[in-house]
Amino acid sequence: MDAKDFLGTARLLLNSAPDxxxxxxxxxxxxYACFLPARKVAFDHCTLSARIKASIANERKILxxxxxxxxxxxxxxxxxxxxxDLGGLCGNRNEADYNMICTTTLSExxxxxxxxxxxxxxxxxxxxxxxxxxMELYIDQTCGRP
Amino acid sequence: MASATTRSYxxxxxxxxxxxxxxxxxxxxxxxxxxxxxxxxxxxxDVLLYSYSFERAEASADALPCIGPSQDHLWxxxxxxxxxxxxxxRWGSDWPPEAxxxxxxxxxxxxxxxxxxxxxxxxxxxSFAPMAEDTLKFVSQADLREGIVWLQSTAPHYFxxxxxxxxxxxxEEGEESMLSLEVYASFPPDEFRERRHxxxxxxLDAGHRRxxxxxxxxxxxxxxxxxxxxSWYRTASPE
Numbered sequence: 001m002d003a004k005d006f007l008g009t010a011r012l013l014l015n016s017a018p019d020x021x022x023x024x025x026x027x028x029x030x031x032y033a034c035f036l037p038a039r040k041v042a043f044d045h046c047t048l049s050a051r052i053k054a055s056i057a058n059e060r061k062i063l064x065x066x067x068x069x070x071x072x073x074x075x076x077x078x079x080x081x082x083x084x085d086l087g088g089l090c091g092n093r094n095e096a097d098y099n100m101i102c103t104t105t106l107s108e109x110x111x112x113x114x115x116x117x118x119x120x121x122x123x124x125x126x127x128x129x130x131x132x133x134x135m136e137l138y139i140d141q142t143c144g145r146p
Numbered sequence: 147m148a149s150a151t152t153r154s155y156x157x158x159x160x161x162x163x164x165x166x167x168x169x170x171x172x173x174x175x176x177x178x179x180x181x182x183x184x185x186x187x188x189x190x191x192d193v194l195l196y197s198y199s200f201e202r203a204e205a206s207a208d209a210l211p212c213i214g215p216s217q218d219h220l221w222x223x224x225x226x227x228x229x230x231x232x233x234x235x236r237w238g239s240d241w242p243p244e245a246x247x248x249x250x251x252x253x254x255x256x257x258x259x260x261x262x263x264x265x266x267x268x269x270x271x272x273s274f275a276p277m278a279e280d281t282l283k284f285v286s287q288a289d290l291r292e293g294i295v296w297l298q299s300t301a302p303h304y305f306x307x308x309x310x311x312x313x314x315x316x317x318e319e320g321e322e323s324m325l326s327l328e329v330y331a332s333f334p335p336d337e338f339r340e341r342r343h344x345x346x347x348x349x350l351d352a353g354h355r356r357x358x359x360x361x362x363x364x365x366x367x368x369x370x371x372x373x374x375x376x377s378w379y380r381t382a383s384p385e
Binding site: 077 | 362
């Protein structure tokens with residue numbers, strides 16, 4: 001399936017009088033609708049030698065934190081912004097999934113979808129090669145360590 | 147006698163405030179080691195404990211009380227503002243004599259100090275929540291203290307009237323910890339993203355790349371009661 005479809009699931013939940021558990025799920029689905037496509041772009045457009053250097057045999061070897069590092073390492077501001085946006089979604093998702101003390105509100109669920117839509121829009125506008133280059137740059141700088 | 151470190155931090159605040167200037171701000175500092183692990187009198191690195199934004203542009207910074215670093219380096223409160231002029235306040239001769247220095251060898255008496263600030267008639271808004279022990283430990287181990295001090299003094303300029311909390315989180319089980327900056331505010335999503343990007347670019351420009359790489363910034367929508375609904379706000383509030 002196309003991971004972006006998770007955003008449709010998030011919208012569906014949002015439009016069904018969601019309780020807090022559903023709001024938290026919306027935030028999580030919004031994040032994964034962004035993380036998975038971005039990870040695929042990074043993997044697909046990174047050179048084989050860089051992947052070998054970092055022991056990344058498949059997409060699933062790219063950790064959440066690693067992907068943020070790759071994007072933020074870019075010399076291109078639009079790619080760095082993707083990293084900042086994904087980091088924000090990741091932080092929101094972490095709060096929604098693990099922090100049962102602070103309430104996740106309906107407005108936060110709506111906002112997560114808005115952020116995810118903007119992220120996917122921007123991801124589509126950035127040249128995929130720039131994301132691959134950012135990943136290679138990070139691997140070069142760190143010798144492949146996460 | 148003010149520490150050189152504190153002076154340099156205030157200098158940085160002057161630079162940061164040129165972009166977006168609040169009416170006036172009060173910064174409360176405390177030495178890192180006194181905060182974390184007990185007091186080391188030889189430690190001169192202070193960290194920002196709270197900052198307050200003042201909204202009344204006509205207020206006079208000279209009318210505010212201020213507390214300088216004591217000889218024991220236990221804590222300090224600094225006032226920075228441009229209510230009546232663009233002159234940057236610094237420790238020493240720039241301060242009005244009656245407000246230049248007060249010393250306290252014990253813990254901060256918050257009710258007393260904040261009542262004193264409140265008596266000025268200004269609207270006090272604490273910006274940063276105190277950090278939890280595990281966050282302090284992470285920041286210390288990751289050598290992010292300088293970056294956090296920078297962040298605490300700069301973030302309020304990019305997110306006016308917001309509350310902030312720095313926390314540790316793990317993106318996924320088995321992964322290393324990261325930092326989060328939770329911004330308690332109500333910015334529209336697009337505006338929040340732009341402000342976050344500007345803050346991040348400023349972070350890189352200021353040389354805090356390590357912090358940039360490890361921090362995730364996101365908005366927590368404040369309740370209808372605003373920042374007053376936050377427990378740490380009430381703790382720090384003069385009321």
